[in-house]
Amino acid sequence: STPLYSSAASDVYKRQGMGGSGKLANRMRYSTATGARLAQFLGSTASQNDSTVNTWVNDIVERGLSGQTLIDAIIQQVAPSSGSRDEESCADSMAEALGEFLENHENENLLELDTGEIREITESFIANEACNRMTNDIGQIFERENVSLKESLSLLTEMREFLREDLSVQIESLWKVTANPTQPQLDQILRSSIERTFRVYEGEL
Numbered sequence: 001s002t003p004l005y006s007s008a009a010s011d012v013y014k015r016q017g018m019g020g021s022g023k024l025a026n027r028m029r030y031s032t033a034t035g036a037r038l039a040q041f042l043g044s045t046a047s048q049n050d051s052t053v054n055t056w057v058n059d060i061v062e063r064g065l066s067g068q069t070l071i072d073a074i075i076q077q078v079a080p081s082s083g084s085r086d087e088e089s090c091a092d093s094m095a096e097a098l099g100e101f102l103e104n105h106e107n108e109n110l111l112e113l114d115t116g117e118i119r120e121i122t123e124s125f126i127a128n129e130a131c132n133r134m135t136n137d138i139g140q141i142f143e144r145e146n147v148s149l150k151e152s153l154s155l156l157t158e159m160r161e162f163l164r165e166d167l168s169v170q171i172e173s174l175w176k177v178t179a180n181p182t183q184p185q186l187d188q189i190l191r192s193s194i195e196r197t198f199r200v201y202e203g204e205l
Contacts, residue, residue: 024137025191030086031093031129032186038078038094039122039181045111046118057111070110071098089129097124115179122181123171130167130190131160134197159197166193 044053056077065073075094081087098110101121108117135156142152170189174181 033183034090036183093128119175163197
């Protein structure tokens with residue numbers, strides 16, 4: 001399809017592009033580690049095969065937590081934050097992923113998810129993290145280069161959509177192999193999706 005963005009935004013991006021893709025992927029190792037922990041934790045709450053997690057679940061049930069309070073409790077278990085940028089970003093992305101899931105599946109219990117639902121949440125979390133980091137990086141480049149807001153938003157919107165779709169395909173394929181992805185597996189998926197996105201928008205594919 002014909003890109004929506006102008007040549008000005010495209011030219012700036014091409015000058016800055018691929019050198020940033022590897023750096024961006026490297027900086028997101030905390031995100032992929034957190035994504036792996038999230039998938040494992042949600043799997044453990046559903047399967048009840050971990051005594052420590054079972055104790056936590058029993059406490060949550062006794063307290064009657066649900067909705068946002070349950071989301072906050074899950075985040076505290078999987079991605080407790082001491083205030084670092086990476087931790088805060090992951091907590092925000094996880095809250096968004098879990099909240100979006102509950103909006104789309106009102107009757108589902110976050111403590112009793114099946115593998116497909118856990119994949120959906122993990123995918124959403126990784127995509128949120130990747131898109132937010134990419135938007136921040138490239139937005140700073142465009143700001144320095146005085147690219148107009150309209151031009152930069154058009155390009156960033158296209159790139160976010162492409163990245164989300166690419167991640168979705170890869171994570172779905174991974175889940176067919178294992179419902180307990182490791183950090184290295186998520187690292188590889190994220191790196192390849194980011195690099196593919198950068199290449200496409202440099203006109204190299």
